Amino acid sequence: MPSYRIPSRERVVGALERVLGRRRTIVSQRELKELLDSEMAQEDGYRVSGPRARRIAYDSGLVNMEIESREGKEVGTPHRCPVCGHRMNRVKNMTIFGGTVTLGHRCRNCPYWSGLKRRVPTRYTFTRKTP
Numbered sequence: 421m422p423s424y425r426i427p428s429r430e431r432v433v434g435a436l437e438r439v440l441g442r443r444r445t446i447v448s449q450r451e452l453k454e455l456l457d458s459e460m461a462q463e464d465g466y467r468v469s470g471p472r473a474r475r476i477a478y479d480s481g482l483v484n485m486e487i488e489s490r491e492g493k494e495v496g497t498p499h500r501c502p503v504c505g506h507r508m509n510r511v512k513n514m515t516i517f518g519g520t521v522t523l524g525h526r527c528r529n530c531p532y533w534s535g536l537k538r539r540v541p542t543r544y545t546f547t548r549k550t551p
């Protein structure tokens with residue numbers, strides 16, 4: 421059993437709203453997690469994982485998310501977005517011969533995209549949507 425408690429999505433969004441009341445930009449997923457955890461620590465020690473914090477923050481619609489990534493060695497794209505878990509759309513281009521060629525994949529939900537070599541996210545930046 422973990423010694424901390426798993427917060428509901430509503431609780432995480434509430435903590436995020438309070439964090440965004442003080443800050444406009446959060447420079448990494450780790451910083452996002454730490455800010456949310458310290459906000460929720462004042463309410464019975466709830467803790468959220470980094471990836472869950474990222475997904476809830478993006479899905480809340482309260483922030484814009486930028487993804488920095490590097491090109492990995494692996495060829496091909498996962499069926500599901502590694503950032504948010506939604507499905508990916510194939511990005512195609514017409515060829516001069518009338519066929520199509522796949523250039524890569526783009527997430528239907530978030531800004532993640534990948535070329536023929538898989539892109540590996542390295543950093544996330546979150547910026548408050550309201551000024």
Ligand SMILES: [Zn+2]
Binds near residue numbers: 505
């Ligand atoms: Zn996505």
